[in-house]
Amino acid sequence: xxxxxxxxxxxxxxxxxxxxxxxxxxxxxxxxxxxxxxxxxxxxxxxxxxxxxxxxxxxxxxxxxxxxxxxxxxxxxxxxxxxxxxxxxxxxxxxxxxxxxxxxxxxxxxxxxxxxxxxxxxxxxxxxxxxxxxxxxxxxxxxxxxxxxxxxxxxxxxxxx
Numbered sequence: 001x002x003x004x005x006x007x008x009x010x011x012x013x014x015x016x017x018x019x020x021x022x023x024x025x026x027x028x029x030x031x032x033x034x035x036x037x038x039x040x041x042x043x044x045x046x047x048x049x050x051x052x053x054x055x056x057x058x059x060x061x062x063x064x065x066x067x068x069x070x071x072x073x074x075x076x077x078x079x080x081x082x083x084x085x086x087x088x089x090x091x092x093x094x095x096x097x098x099x100x101x102x103x104x105x106x107x108x109x110x111x112x113x114x115x116x117x118x119x120x121x122x123x124x125x126x127x128x129x130x131x132x133x134x135x136x137x138x139x140x141x142x143x144x145x146x147x148x149x150x151x152x153x154x155x156x157x158x159x160x161x
Contacts, residue, residue, distance in 0.1 A: 066084065
C-alpha cells in the first residue's frame with residue numbers, strides 16, 4: 001500500500017491532502033444551495049451553524065460517542081433506550097477511535113491551520129462541540145433531577161359556548 005506520510009503528502013502538494021478535501025461538515029449541514037459547496041464560503045459556514053441549531057435536535061461528535069448515545073437515550077427513549085449498554089456490551093464503542101496516528105510536523109500543522117478552509121471547518125467543529133456540550137449538560141442535569149426537559153401536551157381549542 002501507499003506509505004506516504006501526511007507530512008510528505010502536504011510537502012509535495014498531493015491531491016490526497018488538498019485542503020479542499022477538508023470541506024466536508026459545512027456543506028453537509030449547510031444544505032443543497034450552490035454556495036454550500038463552495039469551499040471557503042463564509043455564507044455556507046453561517047448557514048451550517050444556523051441549520052445545526054435550528055434543524056437538529058442534537059448533533060454529537062465521534063470522540064464523545066458514548067455520551068452522545070446517553071443523550072439520545074434521554075431525548076428519544078422510544079428509539080434509544082438501552083443503546084448505551086448495548087454499545088458497551090457489544091465491544092464496538094471503540095470502533096471510531098484510530099489505533100495508530102503518526103504525529104505531524106509543526107510545519108505541516110502550520111500549513112494546514114493557515115488555510116481558510118481548515119479555519120472555517122475548525123470553527124464549525126468548535127461550534128458543534130460547544131452546542132453538543134450545552135445539550136448534554138442540560139439533558140443529563142434534567143436526568144439527575146428526574147425532571148423532563150420537554151413536556152409534550154396536546155393543545156385543545158376552547159369550546160365556544
